[in-house]
Amino acid sequence: MLTRIDPRRTPRHVAIIMDGNGRWAKARWLPRAAGHRAGVQVLTPLLETAGELGVEVLTLYAFSTENWTRPETEVSTLMSLFLETARGKVPELNERGARLRFVGRREHLPESVRSAIREAEALTAANDKLDVYIALNYGGRSEIVDAARRMISAGLDPEDINEETFARYLYAPEAPEVDLVIRTSGELRVSNFLLWQIAYAEFYVTDTLWPDFSAGEFRRAVESFASRSRRRGGV
Numbered sequence: 370m371l372t373r374i375d376p377r378r379t380p381r382h383v384a385i386i387m388d389g390n391g392r393w394a395k396a397r398w399l400p401r402a403a404g405h406r407a408g409v410q411v412l413t414p415l416l417e418t419a420g421e422l423g424v425e426v427l428t429l430y431a432f433s434t435e436n437w438t439r440p441e442t443e444v445s446t447l448m449s450l451f452l453e454t455a456r457g458k459v460p461e462l463n464e465r466g467a468r469l470r471f472v473g474r475r476e477h478l479p480e481s482v483r484s485a486i487r488e489a490e491a492l493t494a495a496n497d498k499l500d501v502y503i504a505l506n507y508g509g510r511s512e513i514v515d516a517a518r519r520m521i522s523a524g525l526d527p528e529d530i531n532e533e534t535f536a537r538y539l540y541a542p543e544a545p546e547v548d549l550v551i552r553t554s555g556e557l558r559v560s561n562f563l564l565w566q567i568a569y570a571e572f573y574v575t576d577t578l579w580p581d582f583s584a585g586e587f588r589r590a591v592e593s594f595a596s597r598s599r600r601r602g603g604v
Contacts, residue, residue: 383419392404393578412429427499428503432451433504468497482505509562551574
């Protein structure tokens with residue numbers, strides 16, 4: 370029997386570090402690409418469950434600025450898989466009412482990937498059931514540096530810069546702050562993910578590898594969040 374979650378205690382914004390694809394594949398004597406492909410299959414039931422629970426925003430960590438240091442063949446596979454996923458999943462997500470947006474340094478991505486990003490964002494721009502942000506070539510430190518550069522370019526007076534002003538220059542200033550961070554594969558680190566936005570987020574870490582992460586475990590993460598008291602530095 371499923372526990373009913375109080376809508377008032379449902380996290381508005383959930384961010385997920387999707388980790389463990391390589392280890393999942395290695396444990397099955399499969400190439401790493403098989404793990405990445407298996408990880409894509411998690412997305413549809415995850416988004417369905419998020420919508421059912423009342424989550425408004427999902428941010429998924431797909432490819433970091435540090436991932437370029439991986440073997441060239443793996444990086445190439447990841448870029449090809451992104452294009453394959455865009456062709457296969459974006460129309461489906463559009464039908465489900467999801468609005469897709471991408472955060473990260475796009476200029477370093479292949480033109481084919483940048484084109485797919487533009488098409489996905491344009492296709493889903495009018496949807497309003499669930500906002501899905503894909504962090505692609507993303508780094509939290511890079512985002513903060515880029516925000517500082519944009520403020521300098523805009524000619525802001527240092528005396529006029531505060532936390533609210535700074536937040537307006539992030540990649541997705543319209544997105545609410547993160548309430549819950551989920552990390553799969555048991556690693557206890559944030560991996561340069563949304564460093565500004567997770568300042569007061571709750572964390573849910575599971576040993577489950579990403580390809581095995583289920584809708585049921587996503588629900589358990591949300592239930593865990595709903596049971597906590599968030600004091601934000603207060604008593």
